[in-house]
Amino acid sequence: MTxxxxxLLKGTFDVLILKTLSWGPAHGYAVSRWLRECSDxxxxxxxxxxxxxxxxxxxxxxxxxxxxxxxxxxxxxxxxLTRTGQRELAREVTAWxxxxxxxxxxxxxxxxxxxx
Amino acid sequence: MTxxxxxLLKGTFDVLILKTLSWGPAHGYAVSRWLRECSDxxxxxxxxxxxxxxxxxxxxxxxxxxxxxxxxxxxxxxxxLTRTGQRELAREVTAWxxxxxxxxxxxxxxxxxxxx
DNA sequence: GTCTATACTGTAGAGTCTTAGGTATAGAAG
DNA sequence: CTTCTATACCTAAGACTCTACAGTATAGAC
Numbered sequence: 001m002t003x004x005x006x007x008l009l010k011g012t013f014d015v016l017i018l019k020t021l022s023w024g025p026a027h028g029y030a031v032s033r034w035l036r037e038c039s040d041x042x043x044x045x046x047x048x049x050x051x052x053x054x055x056x057x058x059x060x061x062x063x064x065x066x067x068x069x070x071x072x073x074x075x076x077x078x079x080x081l082t083r084t085g086q087r088e089l090a091r092e093v094t095a096w097x098x099x100x101x102x103x104x105x106x107x108x109x110x111x112x113x114x115x116x
Numbered sequence: 117m118t119x120x121x122x123x124l125l126k127g128t129f130d131v132l133i134l135k136t137l138s139w140g141p142a143h144g145y146a147v148s149r150w151l152r153e154c155s156d157x158x159x160x161x162x163x164x165x166x167x168x169x170x171x172x173x174x175x176x177x178x179x180x181x182x183x184x185x186x187x188x189x190x191x192x193x194x195x196x197l198t199r200t201g202q203r204e205l206a207r208e209v210t211a212w213x214x215x216x217x218x219x220x221x222x223x224x225x226x227x228x229x230x231x232x
Numbered sequence: 233g234t235c236t237a238t239a240c241t242g243t244a245g246a247g248t249c250t251t252a253g254g255t256a257t258a259g260a261a262g
Numbered sequence: 263c264t265t266c267t268a269t270a271c272c273t274a275a276g277a278c279t280c281t282a283c284a285g286t287a288t289a290g291a292c
Contacts, residue, residue: 006214006215006218007280009127009128009215010125010127010247010279011125011278011279011280012125013279015223016219016222016223019222019223019225027240028239028240029240035222038221038222038225039218039221039222040218042218043218043219046281047241048242048243048280048281049281051240051241052242052279052280053279056278056279073288074238074288075239075240075288076239076240077240093223095122096220098122099122099125100216102122102155102158102159103128103159104212104216105155106132106135106154109154123249126279127247127248127249129248129249143270143271144271145271162250162251163270163271163272164249164253164274165248165250167272167273168248168249168273169248172247189257189258190257190258190270191257191271192270193270193271
């Protein structure tokens with residue numbers, strides 16, 4: 001819609017996916033929809049990035065998948081968080097908090113340090 | 117040193133470089149040093165990423181460079197922020213604030229939205 | 233019966249980083 | 263005087279992650 005849509009920073013998909021799955025198992029399409037809605041349409045994962053990311057996370061053992069038939073009768077690959085994935089999520093959320101602290105400090109810094 | 121060093125998110129170099137140059141002209145090495153110091157050694161730009169980034173920013177017209185001989189007698193390529201670069205810096209800082217707001221909201225969300 | 237939303241998959245290409253290497257000067261240490 | 267460290271720059275190979283685009287296919291609405 002608006003051009004005001006935020007471009008996701010590279011490398012931040014993973015934690016968003018893990019976070020989404022922490023609510024419970026979901027298939028790919030639902031992950032991307034939830035993310036759009038939860039961010040008031042400001043964050044969007046393209047499908048071309050979503051499915052590779054899901055496979056990546058599964059390879060690392062952070063999520064696991066299973067083909068299931070939904071109530072709707074549709075087949076879908078349902079992903080869920082593993083125990084390792086839960087730990088990873090916690091770790092990444094912590095790292096993110098630290099990141100914004102440091103990064104914001106730099107961006108808000110006043111000129112006092114000397115630049116040779 | 118400590119393994120606790122944060123890995124910079126891709127795509128966040130540029131705004132850091134612009135920010136650094138907003139203090140005044142500096143050469144590449146000084147930019148990376150300032151960044152390390154200003155972040156208490158938590159953020160680091162590898163040289164292999166720094167110099168390409170500087171050239172990139174110059175191509176876009178956000179910074180400009182000039183060879184100068186420092187008081188030390190050493191030659192160095194000194195970069196400075198252009199007017200366009202100043203506007204770009206302001207724009208990116210605003211975008212960053214918005215990004216952390218949205219992203220944090222998602223990461224802190226409580227399970228109320230439905231995940232089909 | 234066609235259209236929309238759902239659901240998944242794949243490829244090509246661009247952009248950005250990491251890793252690892254290289255050149256060269258100034259000044260201090262020995 | 264020679265070697266080491268800090269300074270200062272540059273490049274290339276490769277990996278990774280995203281975007282853009284292009285598909286396939288089903289369920290339900292109209």
